[in-house]
Amino acid sequence: MRFFVGAIALLVGGAVAQDCNCDCKIDSCLQVVAGTSPFPAEPTVADCRSFMWEVITVAAETVTTTALVTATATNTVVDTRWTTITTTASFPLQKRQASGITVPTYATAACPQPSDFSSACKCVGISAGGTSYHHVLSTDTVTVTSTITVTEDVSTTTTATVAATATDLYFRIRAANVAENGGFQGHYLYTVDEAPNSWKRLALVNNANQAVTFRANPENKLTGADGTPIVGDITSIDSEQLYLQEPVDAMAPYECTFNPGDKTVGCQYTGNGMNYIYLVAQGSARLWIYQSQSKIASDNPGNGATGPLVLEAVPL
Numbered sequence: 001m002r003f004f005v006g007a008i009a010l011l012v013g014g015a016v017a018q019d020c021n022c023d024c025k026i027d028s029c030l031q032v033v034a035g036t037s038p039f040p041a042e043p044t045v046a047d048c049r050s051f052m053w054e055v056i057t058v059a060a061e062t063v064t065t066t067a068l069v070t071a072t073a074t075n076t077v078v079d080t081r082w083t084t085i086t087t088t089a090s091f092p093l094q095k096r097q098a099s100g101i102t103v104p105t106y107a108t109a110a111c112p113q114p115s116d117f118s119s120a121c122k123c124v125g126i127s128a129g130g131t132s133y134h135h136v137l138s139t140d141t142v143t144v145t146s147t148i149t150v151t152e153d154v155s156t157t158t159t160a161t162v163a164a165t166a167t168d169l170y171f172r173i174r175a176a177n178v179a180e181n182g183g184f185q186g187h188y189l190y191t192v193d194e195a196p197n198s199w200k201r202l203a204l205v206n207n208a209n210q211a212v213t214f215r216a217n218p219e220n221k222l223t224g225a226d227g228t229p230i231v232g233d234i235t236s237i238d239s240e241q242l243y244l245q246e247p248v249d250a251m252a253p254y255e256c257t258f259n260p261g262d263k264t265v266g267c268q269y270t271g272n273g274m275n276y277i278y279l280v281a282q283g284s285a286r287l288w289i290y291q292s293q294s295k296i297a298s299d300n301p302g303n304g305a306t307g308p309l310v311l312e313a314v315p316l
Contacts, residue, residue: 024123029111033120048121053130166218172211202287216258280307
């Protein structure tokens with residue numbers, strides 16, 4: 001399955017493509033940032049994301065455990081004490097705004113002002129409003145030494161290890177601002193009741209306030225916020241509709257996942273000779289899943305099929 005992080009402005013012969021909708025200036029700063037390649041270098045894209053985007057990082061929370069330390073002196077007197085051990089564990093992602101980010105050294109001469117570098121980043125497709133994730137998950141080992149004196153000095157050392165605990169992530173799902181998404185760019189997934197059974201049909205809406213909240217567990221499996229599965233029919237040889245509800249009739253759960261690398265989401269169903277993999281929005285904004293891209297193209301004139309869609313996770 002293909003995943004995309006966001007739109008990249010195409011550079012041809014050192015000039016920005018005419019259909020670019022970004023707010024940018026074509027100047028020496030842009031030439032330094034874009035370089036001579038038709039596509040900007042990954043380190044440059046990373047610098048622009050650090051400069052322009054919001055950063056999501058892990059908040060640290062204190063976890064306290066207790067270890068029992070027992071020491072016995074030579075006169076058989078036993079002294080038992082409780083030792084408190086404090087460690088740091090990893091908990092849900094929290095949002096913060098990147099600060100103290102400066103123009104990279106290689107661009108300072110051509111981009112003397114932060115606004116110059118910001119403009120050049122917009123020209124290569126990195127606009128403000130994106131999100132960068134930094135998730136630290138570690139294991140800390142804490143050593144506590146307790147010295148106990150009875151008839152003679154007896155020393156004992158206890159070591160406790162507490163592993164950081166990964167937690168579920170909650171977010172909305174949005175059609176990324178890339179050409180593949182056509183007129184659905186920036187639209188959010190939500191549900192509409194489908195007659196006559198009021199099934200919860202997944203669709204796209206241009207209103208973040210109507211968006212449904214989704215959850216990814218530590219294994220990156222995607223469900224509704226309350227654990228409701230994403231399901232679909234498995235009878236058509238071409239395409240099927242997707243729902244956010246418990247399966248009924250000919251429905252079956254689809255394997256939908258969150259990609260922690262590029263923060264995109266996707267779904268797939270393989271079985272019964274079927275392999276649904278391409279997410280598509282039809283003219284009614286309802287969400288479909290197709291087996292082949294050629295069928296998407298053939299459905300476009302009559303049903304307004306747009307895709308394969310690139311869907312991205314958006315923090316709450």
